[in-house]
Amino acid sequence: xxxxxxxxxxxxxxxxxxxxxxxxxxxxxxxxxxxxxxxxxxxxxxxxxxxxxxxxxxxxxxxxxxxxxxxxxxxxxxxxxxxxxxxxxxxxxxxxxxxxxxxxxxxxxxxxxxxxxxxxxxxxxxxxxxxxxxxxxxxxxxxxxxxxxxxxxxxxxxxxxxxxxxxxxxxxxxxxxxxxxxxxxxxxxxxxxxxxxxxxxxxxxxxxxxxxxxxxxxxxxxxxxxxxxxxxxxxxxxxxxxxxxxxxxxxxxxxxxxxxxxxxxxxxxxxxxxxx
Amino acid sequence: xxxxxxxxxxxxxxxxxxxxxxxxxxxxxxxxxxxxxxxxxxxxxxxxxxxxxxxxxxxxxxxxxxxxxxxxxxxxxxxxxxxxxxxxxxxxxxxxxxxxxxxxxxxxxxxxxxxxxxxxxxxxxxxxxxxxxxxxxxxxxxxxxxxxxxxxxxxxxxxxxxxxxxxxxxxxxxxxxxxxxxxxxxxxxxxxxxxxxxxxxxxxxxxxxxxxxxxxxxxxxxxxxxxxxxxxxxxxxxx
Ligand SMILES: Nc1ncnc2c1ncn2[C@@H]1O[C@H](COP(=O)(O)OP(=O)(O)OP(=O)(O)O)[C@@H](O)[C@H]1O
Ligand SMILES: [Mg+2]
Numbered sequence: 162x163x164x165x166x167x168x169x170x171x172x173x174x175x176x177x178x179x180x181x182x183x184x185x186x187x188x189x190x191x192x193x194x195x196x197x198x199x200x201x202x203x204x205x206x207x208x209x210x211x212x213x214x215x216x217x218x219x220x221x222x223x224x225x226x227x228x229x230x231x232x233x234x235x236x237x238x239x240x241x242x243x244x245x246x247x248x249x250x251x252x253x254x255x256x257x258x259x260x261x262x263x264x265x266x267x268x269x270x271x272x273x274x275x276x277x278x279x280x281x282x283x284x285x286x287x288x289x290x291x292x293x294x295x296x297x298x299x300x301x302x303x304x305x306x307x308x309x310x311x312x313x314x315x316x317x318x319x320x321x322x323x324x325x326x327x328x329x330x331x332x333x334x335x336x337x338x339x340x341x342x343x344x345x346x347x348x349x350x351x352x353x354x355x356x357x358x359x360x361x362x363x364x365x366x367x368x369x370x371x372x373x374x375x376x377x378x379x380x381x382x383x384x385x386x387x388x389x390x391x392x393x394x395x396x397x398x399x400x401x402x403x404x405x406x407x408x409x410x411x412x413x414x415x416x417x418x419x420x421x422x423x424x425x426x427x428x429x430x431x432x433x434x435x436x437x
Numbered sequence: 438x439x440x441x442x443x444x445x446x447x448x449x450x451x452x453x454x455x456x457x458x459x460x461x462x463x464x465x466x467x468x469x470x471x472x473x474x475x476x477x478x479x480x481x482x483x484x485x486x487x488x489x490x491x492x493x494x495x496x497x498x499x500x501x502x503x504x505x506x507x508x509x510x511x512x513x514x515x516x517x518x519x520x521x522x523x524x525x526x527x528x529x530x531x532x533x534x535x536x537x538x539x540x541x542x543x544x545x546x547x548x549x550x551x552x553x554x555x556x557x558x559x560x561x562x563x564x565x566x567x568x569x570x571x572x573x574x575x576x577x578x579x580x581x582x583x584x585x586x587x588x589x590x591x592x593x594x595x596x597x598x599x600x601x602x603x604x605x606x607x608x609x610x611x612x613x614x615x616x617x618x619x620x621x622x623x624x625x626x627x628x629x630x631x632x633x634x635x636x637x638x639x640x641x642x643x644x645x646x647x648x649x650x651x652x653x654x655x656x657x658x659x660x661x662x663x664x665x666x667x668x669x670x671x672x673x674x675x676x
Contacts, residue, residue, distance in 0.1 A: 168549065168587050170542040172513040177542035184539025191532040192525060195566065261523035265582070268487045269540040270513035427491045430450055433484060433521075 172270050181271045185279025189253055190286075203287055204294040207241045211295050215303045231391050234305040236360045236384060238295055242288055242318050243358075243380055244351050246325025249284035250277075251332035251347035258341065258435045267432055273423060277416075281326055288322065310387060313396035317383045320401065323408040324379045325351070330415040337422035341435055359384050379404035379411070438501075439464055440590055440622055441486065446495035448481050448646075455481040457646035459495075463590065468616065468623045470633040472666075473643035474674045479626045480519075482643065483594050486624070487517055500589065513541060518583040519594035523575070526568030530559055530578050533567055534585065541586040553581040556615065572599040580608065584615060591616065593625045597632060605629070609636060630666040640666070642673050649673055 170177040193199050214237045221233075257263045266276065299305040307314060332347025339346075357364075357371060358380035364372055375381040382404035386397045426432050441463040448456040456478040463469050471479050484490040486497055488504050488511075497504040499511040524533045534553065538546035554560055557577045562570060567578060576599050583591060596612075597605040613636055616623055627633050633640060634654045642650040642657075650657055650673055654666050663669045 168543055169513060170544055172509050172542060177513075180539050180542045184536055187539060188525070188528070188532070188536035191529075191536065192527050195527045195529070195532075256525070260525045260527075261521070262525050264489060264517070264519070264522045265524065265537070266540070267489055268512060268515075268517045269537065270509045270542065271540050272509055424491070427489065430448070430455075430481070430484070430490045432489050433480070 177270075178275055181269075181275045182279045182282065185271070185276060186283045186286075189256075189279070189283040192256065193287075203291050207245075207291050207295045208298055210237050210241065211298050212302070215299070215305075218303060231305055231309065232388055233361060234299050234303060235307070235310055235387050235391055238292065238299065238307060239317060239321060239383060239387060240355070240360050241291060241295060243321040243325045243328075243354070245288045245291055246284055246322045247328040247332070247351040248348065249287055250280045250326060250329035251336075253280045253283065254333045255336065255344060255347065258336070261436050263435060264433060273420065277330075277419070284326075284329075285322070292318075309391065311390055311396065313386060313390050313401075316396075316401050316405070317387060320379050320383050320404045320408055323405075323412055324354075327408070327411045327415040328354070330412075330419045334415070334418045334422035337419075337426045337431065340431065354378060354380055357381065363388065377407060379407045440500050441624065442498040443482075443486060444496050444498075446482060446485050446497070447493045448478075448485060448490060449493055454646055456485070456492075459643070459646070459648055461641055461648065461651075463622050463624055465589070466616070466620045466622050467639065468613070468625070468637050470637035470640040471624060471626045471643060472628075472630075472633060472640055472670060477643040478646040479643055480594055483517075483592055483624070483626065487515070487592060488512065513586065514588060515590040515592060516541075516583040516586055516588040517592045517594075518576075518579045518596055520576075520596065520598035521594070522579070524567045524578060524582065527566060529564055529566055530554075530570070531563040533578065534581060537582045538585050543585065549585060553584055556584075556611070557581045573601060573604045576600055576604075576608070580612065584619075584621075587619045588621055591621050591623045593623060595626055595628065597627065597629065605632070612636070630670055634666050642669075644673060 170180060211234070214233045218233045257266055296307045299307065310317065328350050332350055335343040335346040357375045358378055359367070359375060364375045364381050364385060367375060382400040386400055389397055439462040444460050446456050446459045459478070459482050471482065473479055481490060485492045488508055500514055502511055504511050528536070531550065534550040535546060538550050543549050554563055557580060559577060559581060562574060567575060570578065576596065580596065597608055600608060609632055612623070625637065637654065639653055640651065640657060641648050650660070652660065657669045658665060661669045661672050663672060
């Protein structure tokens with residue numbers, strides 16, 4: 162019996178898969194610990210946005226604008242979920258390119274699915290942490306408790322997280338297909354969603370064609386739903402179900418896109434050409 | 438028995454044919470060198486064997502399994518280091534090795550990392566960040582990473598390119614010893630002919646994407662009427 166078989170877990174077994182996924186999480190966590198600037202960033206930008214929109218809220222309240230008050234704070238919080246989920250996983254992938262470590266990862270037994278699972282898990286941790294900080298600030302500074310969103314909060318966030326991961330995957334696929342210059346897609350895709358998702362205003366203000374597009378954006382149903390709930394209505398489960406269905410379709414499509422881009426990169430010898 | 442069997446590999450990048458027709462085998466515990474001038478197609482060949490590049494034609498069989506269909510199993514039994522890849526610079530040496538120990542799903546990651554730290558004399562660097570190390574020290578960390586899973590096949594692309602002669606010599610000695618202990622086979626590229634003479638049981642000469650000569654260093658020298666591998670190289674490379 163060779164030494165290797167006693168040294169390693171059976172590579173296709175569940176224990177090995179779990180070990181590899183957690184390896185990715187541990188590594189990214191260690192990297193975060195070693196980068197104080199990154200730790201700082203996790204709550205810096207969300208806090209800045211929260212404070213900004215918090216004062217906006219105070220101003221509108223002083224002007225006696227109806228509704229506005231809590232909508233904006235809820236919107237900022239949920240928007241951060243979407244933005245973070247999207248950016249964190251593409252950044253984690255780009256880190257491997259920047260540090261010229263991608264080939265080491267690619268020749269390890271870590272499968273793409275395991276790699277992505279690791280990135281998703283780690284990004285989830287960061288999102289939850291950032292959100293907790295923001296929620297505390299919202300309560301402390303403006304007396305806005307996220308729990309006023311009620312039981313809808315968890316599914317709202319779930320829908321946004323999954324959409325964010327799909328967008329992140331598109332960013333990664335773009336880098337694999339078009340090279341490092343496509344990084345900008347990884348950063349900015351989520352901002353293209355922003356105006357269409359009716360984050361700070363109802364989608365009813367959009368012109369008809371764009372409104373039709375927003376029907377197919379899971380995020381727009383979340384933000385509409387949030388406004389319904391905050392103005393005293395029930396959680397619109399039918400809307401959420403539709404949004405969750407869209408999520409599943411988009412996630413499947415973007416996983417497929419990622420797989421295709423990886424195949425392309427391997428076929429054209431791109432993996433060893435990043436960072437040059 | 439061959440643990441690596443590559444047959445008629447072909448790879449084109451647009452108008453450039455990087456690998457025209459390469460077949461090679463590596464036997465259990467064997468140390469095989471892949472030589473050739475810059476641009477001969479050595480790295481491209483290695484990358485096809487590692488699944489980093491998909492061949493246009495030909496096949497790669499590792500440990501009796503087709504690489505394309507048994508990626509995870511094949512990759513868990515081999516490892517790779519190259520002068521042009523790096524490890525995450527922000528991490529400490531110990532953290533990097535720990536992370537890779539888990540990516541290779543080792544049963545006892547901590548113990549194994551400690552063994553390799555000892556073997557490569559990395560003790561003083563365990564708590565230092567990779568980016569703070571000299572390139573020679575980084576090479577040692579990379580090789581430690583490459584031996585974590587006691588690979589049955591170790592693929593090395595110019596592993597000693599960044600080392601001074603003394604460090605290079607010690608690393609060569611260490612690699613040869615560890616490979617013998619583990620029974621690891623090695624496939625190595627290098628532009629250092631003395632290194633190849635010293636380490637390799639067999640050598641393949643690659644030029645313009647085809648293997649133009651193969652055999653032990655002594656056989657090749659005899660065949661080309663040359664003093665040593667360096668002279669063989671010059672004769673082969675200059676046609
Ligand atoms: N990913 C790629 N995309 C485009 N062309 C490539 C790619 N990789 C290699 N080539 C080309 O293929 C040929 C072989 O390159 P390769 O890197 O395999 O050579 P090598 O033998 O490793 O050379 P060296 O000794 O300089 O490392 C070269 O002409 C190179 O320009
Ligand atoms: Mg090369």
